[in-house]
Amino acid sequence: MEDKELPPTQVVSQDSNEPIIQNDTFAIKAEALGNDLPPNYYRSIGFIGTIFAFCMSNISQFISFILPANMLTFIGQDIGPSPNLTWVSLAYSLGLSVGFLLVGRLSDIFGRRWFFIGGNALSLIGGIVGAAAKDVETLIAADLLMGLGGSVQISFTVAVSELVPNKYRPSTIVAIFFSSFQIACFGPVISQSIVSTTTQTWRWAYYLNIICAGLAVVAFFFFYHPPTFSLLHMNRSFKQQLRRQxxxxxxxxxxxxxxxxxxxxxxxxxxxxxxxxxxxxxxxxxxxxxxxxxxxxxxxxxxxxxxLLPTHLFRKPGYLAMVAAATGGSSVYYSMNVLAPQQVAYLFPSPSVIHAGWLTCSVGSGCLLGQIVAGWLSQYVHRSRWIMIGSCSMLVAFAAAMTSVEAGESSKWVGLMIMAMFSVGIIETCSLSLAPLSLPSEDIGAALGALGSIRSAGGSVSTAVLSTILNNKVKAIVAPAVMQEAQKLDLSAAQIEGIVAQLATGMFISVPGVDVETATKLSLVRSVSAADAWRYVWYAVIAFAGLALILSFTTIDYGQYLTDEVTRKMHGRTVGVVESEKRSDERSDESV
Incomplete structure (x- = not known):
């Protein structure tokens, strides 16, 4: 072969003694590729066990974030008070955001097996620490561990995508997402039910994580055997590759x-x-x-x-546009997970926390429903560019419709929220399953890792922006309206001060001297004026959705990439790939 610089990805040889894919980072053996799969490979105990591990890992990730986030008030009452209570959710988000790119890129290079075992073990340890926590600070450390583990758990999209034919990537990813439907859809209600009906209350959020993460660790250890380091690097030792990082x-x-x-x-x-x-x-x-x-x-x-970030990814057709469009759409999802419960509390006050939880379930339920539909659309409708344009258009339309919601219109709010999140679910699945298809197979982890980190940062920006708008409008619209109503009702200055202090909770009845009739009138004014304040929040959501819509026009159709090609295969007796594994080990011994 002529001695010249290799492009980012090049097929070098079909001889198993030579790397079949080689570039400056990789020298991948033929045994690593998903060619010549043995009979019944996808029905083997190894493959089924691996899918089970991904499902348990995904459920653990949803439990780790959604359940504690909906129990913060009860946690503060039990082991608080603490000014650092908000850090419980923040610590998880920080670990998750930072880990996305690191896990994706480093597992591309060093192999994925021990990343997934170690990541779920971190989540397991975090669950144990959280379940035994006696103070908020210990709980923060636990959630940081679970966040770091969660960055591995949510990266199942990387691992499973390379194990199945390209055309089945969307449906496989959706199937694993669906395994967590009980938490993704009904997490808020489950959280409230656990707190109100169990003796261990909020600690069950961590017990459940221990169970799921523990099962994932065991299943990954026995069944998940993706290509090893020696199959990915024929020309370097582990230490040599480590020095290049x-x-x-x-x-x-x-x-x-x-x-x-x-x-x-x-x-x-x-x-x-x-x-x-x-x-x-x-x-x-x-x-x-x-x-x-x-x-x-x-x-x-x-x-x-x-x-750490291969910048050549962003020069590939469609990838940058897909990342940008996905970030705009996902920003709405991330921010609504935080803000939707507040809108429910302001516009539809109810003495039942379970009722409020059911309303809030519309966020996760709508998104999961969209993900399921997107799995089918992406697989069978190859005009993915128009799928992105259509879903982003839906998001703009239903975000605009949300500005019309008035106080007490909970049914209307639920319907519109489900449809808005439905469109976000389509955007999510399309971006996660399709974006890496036009890229070199050895960069799939880096591609999805970068996408995840950018989306997470975009979600943080949107949450901060929308929260600031809401806080400012509550001060400018809701507070004056409630104070004016209180003055009309001839309440004293001390009572008005107490009412302002209860503005966020709406518990006006707790103010001394305020009877039920007065509290009801104040609550009505609070809800009506809050509807006006929330319109400005949704105007900003329209801007984020509009950005996603504009960028969706620059995406490409991925239909041509939805082929029967399988990027990588697992090894070991549980999947019937023993001989390839044995030959790889023998060559590794010879090189030593």
Whole structure:
């Protein structure tokens, strides 16, 4: 073969003694590829056990985030009070956001098996620490561990995509997402039911995670045997490959993303937006992320290393557009998980927390329904560009319709929210299953990892923006309206002060001297004025959805990539690929 620089991906040889795919990072053996699968491979105990492991891992990830997030009030009452209570959910989000790209890229290079075993073990340890926590600070540490583990658990999209034919990627991803429907759809109600009907109350959120993560660890250990390091790198040892890793990029990325998301999460909650804590953290984090991209694009490749973020991905047709459109759509989902319960509390006050939980279930239920439909659409309707355009158009339309919701119109709110989240579910599935198809197979982890990190950062930005708008409009619209009504009812200055203090909860009856009739009138004014305040939130949602719609026109059709090709295959007796594994081990011994 002529001695020349190899392109990012090149088939070098069909001889099993030579790498079949080689570039500056990889030298992949033929045995790693999904060719020549044995009979009944997809019905083998190894493959079925691996799918079971992905399902348990996915359920664990949903439990780790959704259940504790809906129990924060009860957690604070039990082991608080603590000014750091909001850090319980924030710690999980930070671990999840940072881990996306790291897990995707590093598992591409070093193999995925021990990442998935280790990630679920981290979630298991986090569950044990959380279940035994005696204070909020210990619980924060537990959720940080579960967040880091969650970044591996949610990366099942990377692992399972390379094990099935390209044309079945959408339906397989959706099937695993569906395994967590009970938590994704009904998590808020389950949380409230657990707290009100069990003796261990909120600790059951962590007990359930221990069960699911534990089962995932066992199943991954016995059944999941993807290509090993020796199959991915014929020309380097583990130590040689380790020395090529992007340490500077790792520091810039993790530090920058942590600071950026922390700053956004602090703003308006722990510190004022104009405070030095918030501004400095956001600015320093953003600058670090910019330096990270520049370093990985222009510096690290020149010293013959493997960049954490392969920037050539963004030059491939359709990928950047899909990431950008997905970020715009997913920003709505992330922000509504935080803000929808607040809209329910303001517009549809109810003494029953279970009733409020059922209303909030529309967010997760709508999204999962959209994911299921998208799995079918993506697989059988090959005009994926028009699927993206149509779903983004739906999101804009139903976000606009949400501005018409008035106080007490809970049925209308549920219907519109389900449809808005339905469109988001379609965007989610299309981006996760289709975006990597036009890229080299060895970069699938980096591609989905970058997509996940960017989407997560976009979700943090949208949540911060929408929360700020809501807080400002509550102060400008709701508070004056309630105070004016209180003055009409001839309440004293002390009572008015107490009413303002209860504005967020709506528990006006708890103010001394306020009877049921007065509290009812104040609650009605609060709900009516809150509907006006929430219109501005949904105007901003329309802007995010509109951005996704504009970018969706620049995506491509992925139908041509939905082929029978299988990127990688597992090894071991449980899937009937023993001989390939044995030959690989023998060559590895000879090289030593």
């Amino acid at each position: 992007d340490l500077v990029g790792f520091i810039l990325f993790t530090g920058g993303l942590l600071l950026f998301i922390m700053g956004l999460s602090w703003g308006g909650l722990m510190y004022p937006w104009g405070s030095a804590h918030v501004i400095a953290t956001i600015v320093v984090g953003f600058v670090a992320l910019v330096l990270f991209v520049l370093y990985d694009a222009y510096v690290h490749p020149r010293i013959h290393g493997d960049p």
